[in-house]
Amino acid sequence: xxxxxxxxxxxxxxxxxxxxAFSSSxxxxxNNQTSTNGTSNPSSSxxxxxxxxxxxxxxxxxxxxxxxxxxxxxxxxLAVDEINACDGVNGQPVTLITEDSxxxxxxxxxxxxxxxxxxxxxxxxxxxxxxxxxxAVGIAAQNKVMLISPGSTSPVFTDQAKNGEFNGxxxxxxxxxxxxxxxxxxxxQKQGFKNVSTVVIxxxxxxxxxxxxxxxxxxxxxxxxxxxxxxxxxxxxxTLDSEASAAFANQPDAVAAVLYAETGSILLQAAYKQGLSxxxxxxxxxxxxxxxxxxxxxxxxxxxxxLEGALGTVPGADGEALQAFxxxxxxxxxxxxxxxxxxxxxxxxxxxxxxxxxKANTGEAIQSKIREVANAPGTxxxxxxxxxxxxxxxxxxxxxxxxxxxxxxxxxxxxxSYDVWTVKGDGKTEVIDKVSPGx
Numbered sequence: 001x002x003x004x005x006x007x008x009x010x011x012x013x014x015x016x017x018x019x020x021a022f023s024s025s026x027x028x029x030x031n032n033q034t035s036t037n038g039t040s041n042p043s044s045s046x047x048x049x050x051x052x053x054x055x056x057x058x059x060x061x062x063x064x065x066x067x068x069x070x071x072x073x074x075x076x077x078l079a080v081d082e083i084n085a086c087d088g089v090n091g092q093p094v095t096l097i098t099e100d101s102x103x104x105x106x107x108x109x110x111x112x113x114x115x116x117x118x119x120x121x122x123x124x125x126x127x128x129x130x131x132x133x134x135x136a137v138g139i140a141a142q143n144k145v146m147l148i149s150p151g152s153t154s155p156v157f158t159d160q161a162k163n164g165e166f167n168g169x170x171x172x173x174x175x176x177x178x179x180x181x182x183x184x185x186x187x188x189q190k191q192g193f194k195n196v197s198t199v200v201i202x203x204x205x206x207x208x209x210x211x212x213x214x215x216x217x218x219x220x221x222x223x224x225x226x227x228x229x230x231x232x233x234x235x236x237x238x239t240l241d242s243e244a245s246a247a248f249a250n251q252p253d254a255v256a257a258v259l260y261a262e263t264g265s266i267l268l269q270a271a272y273k274q275g276l277s278x279x280x281x282x283x284x285x286x287x288x289x290x291x292x293x294x295x296x297x298x299x300x301x302x303x304x305x306x307l308e309g310a311l312g313t314v315p316g317a318d319g320e321a322l323q324a325f326x327x328x329x330x331x332x333x334x335x336x337x338x339x340x341x342x343x344x345x346x347x348x349x350x351x352x353x354x355x356x357x358x359k360a361n362t363g364e365a366i367q368s369k370i371r372e373v374a375n376a377p378g379t380x381x382x383x384x385x386x387x388x389x390x391x392x393x394x395x396x397x398x399x400x401x402x403x404x405x406x407x408x409x410x411x412x413x414x415x416x417s418y419d420v421w422t423v424k425g426d427g428k429t430e431v432i433d434k435v436s437p438g439x
Contacts, residue, residue, distance in 0.1 A: 052092030053361040055080065055351055056099065056115035056145075058126030058136060059344070063103025064235065064260040067292040069128050071335070072150060072344040073098050076125050078332055079348035079384065086385035089355050097121060101132045103260070108132035109139060116143035122363045123148065123351040125344060129260075130154035130205040141169040146366040148351060150343035153177040153286070153315070154204040155212060161411035168367050171412035173343040173350070173403055174286075174315045177205070181212030182437035183418040184256060184283060184313045189220045190435070191281070191311070193254045197225045199247035199267065200258040201287075202232040209258045209285065217256075225250045233267060235260060240267040241274070248276035256283040264288055265296035272297075272306045284312035289339045294427045307423040316419040316434060317342040317403045321382035325402035346401035349384045350374055353399060356391045373399050374408045 057076045060069035077096060084093045097119050099111035108127050115121045116139055123146040127133040133152035137160075140147040149172040158176050160166065188196055196217060200206030210232075214224050226246065233243040240263070247255055248271050257264065264287070271277045289312060297306045317337070325345060326337045351366055353373040358365035372378075373387075378396035381387045390397050399406060404416050420433035 051361070052095060053089040053352065053355050054095045054097065054119060054121040055348065056097045056119060056121040056124040056126070057348075058099050058101050058108060058111055058115065058124055058132070060103040060128050060132075061100040063101070064262045065103040065129055065287065067261050067290040067296075068287070068339055069101075069103070069151075071333075071338050071341050072125075072128065074333060075329070075341045075344035076348045078329065079345050079352070082328075082384050083349070083352050083388060086388065089352050089388070090359060090361055092361075094352060099126075101127050101129065103129050103132065105129075105131045105135035109135035112136035112139045116140060116145045121145060122355065122361055123366050125150060125347045125351070127152060128340070129203075130156070130208070131203040133157070134204055137166055137170050140363075141166045144363040144367070145169065146171075146351060146354070146363050146370060148172060148347040148370075150174055150347045151286070151315075151340045152205075153180060154208040156204045156208055158411045158413055161413075166412070168412075169363065171350075171370060171408050173346045173401065173406055173414060174340065175414050175416040177209040178212050179415060179437040180285065180313055180315065180418060181209050182216040183435045184285065185213055185216035185220060185222070186437070187311060187313060187420055187435050188217060188254060188256070188283060189222065191254070193222065193281070195223050195225050195250075195252050196254050196256055196283075197231070197247055197250065197252040198256045198258070199231040199233065199243060201260055201263065202234055205287065206258045207232060210256075213256055213258075225252050233263070235263040239270070241270045243267060244270035244276065245274060247271070248274075248280060252280060254281040254283050258285050259288050261288050261290060261293040261296060265293060265298075268297045268306065272300070277306070282307065282310040284310055286312075286314040286339060288312070289314045289421060289429065291427060291429055294423050294429065304425070305423060305427045308425055308427075310423045312421050313418045313435065314339050314421060315343070315403075316417045316431075318417055319346070319382065319402045319404045319406070320380075320400040321402040324383070342402035346399075346403045346406050349387075349401070350399060350406065353384070353387055353391060353397070356388050357397075371408050373397055374406050376407070 059072040080096045101108040128151040130152040151174045155178045200210045231247045354366040354369040357369040376398045378398040380398045382400040419431045
């Protein structure tokens with residue numbers, strides 16, 4: 001995947017044995033050591049005190065969103081390492097415990113229960129899939145654990161927060177799809193598309209996005225061809241032939257496809273094999289912003305990538321700290337900054353800054369200060385170590401992140417910008433433009 005700097009789905013938990021079989025713990029202290037639990041986790045340390053700040057990460061190392069989520073735990077760990085290198089939080093190193101959400105609400109809910117009730121973390125970075133966050137946030141709020149998602153974008157969370165369901169224990173560093181749906185509609189309008197169909201994964205993410213996109217596109221004068229017969233696919237369905245047929249019927253100019261990678265690739269393959277995608281532009285979103293997804297969808301009989309020319313939107317990263325973070329990320333990992341990596345970094349940093357500001361390592365303490373360190377007034381600062389030093393000196397700060405200014409409102413939301421990306425002839429993705437909600 002190209003660097004972001006280019007052009008500048010609630011269910012009962014699984015049994016504990018199943019959860020532990022798919023999860024792993026990382027203790028991140030002052031020194032990094034090789035993990036001994038047989039996983040691919042990059043490091044661990046037993047030196048952190050039990051009285052110090054404990055954080056969790058609940059992110060998709062496996063499952064339908066793993067192609068995008070794989071780098072997120074690394075970003076979380078990097079942020080913890082950064083703060084631990086400048087004396088930790090409240091005078092002690094921070095401990096990080098990482099769990100694989102498996103992009104599954106049941107597994108994610110069980111992992112969140114473990115983090116909250118067994119590991120007794122104060123804050124968690126996660127989840128990524130909105131369906132998993134939907135399973136986790138109630139558990140977090142009940143246990144007074146601050147949950148900050150770097151990528152769950154369903155508008156459902158805004159409505160629930162307005163109703164007071166989370167008691168302030170929810171926030172996100174990626175903007176809700178209320179905004180991205182408007183941005184995708186603006187992109188469709190900018191491309192001159194008049195007649196568009198939709199197909200979405202049948203969960204909070206897909207349905208919420210679809211509703212917002214339909215409203216925005218119609219308000220701009222466009223027509224949704226299958227509005228009366230929405231195509232919402234079951235990710236556990238054995239085949240998706242009929243859904244593909246319904247979505248691409250009636251010769252739309254474009255199909256707005258809100259998908260997850262593994263199942264979405266099957267649907268788009270089915271459309272191609274039925275000869276339905278010829279001459280139809282596919283409009284994609286953040287859920288499949290990955291070159292792995294392009295390869296999963298595959299090639300035509302002529303050897304061209306099926307998705308060549310597809311367009312999409314993804315929450316962009318345009319924060320003051322992006323350049324410095326990108327340099328650090330590349331030095332530490334040897335990789336480009338991929339989607340939602342800056343948002344994962346910022347979520348982790350905010351949890352630690354809030355604990356320091358509250359002078360306590362509890363979820364209640366973090367919840368009481370999270371908006372204070374993220375928003376004005378205060379000294380604008382984008383370096384985590386500089387930010388925590390200012391807090392130690394009794395100063396108010398306004399953290400400016402790598403993903404954006406991360407100003408968190410009363411519903412836990414931020415407003416962001418969106419990158420427009422396309423699939424090139426060689427199968428690579430490239431950011432080619434920016435688009436704003438309501439543009």
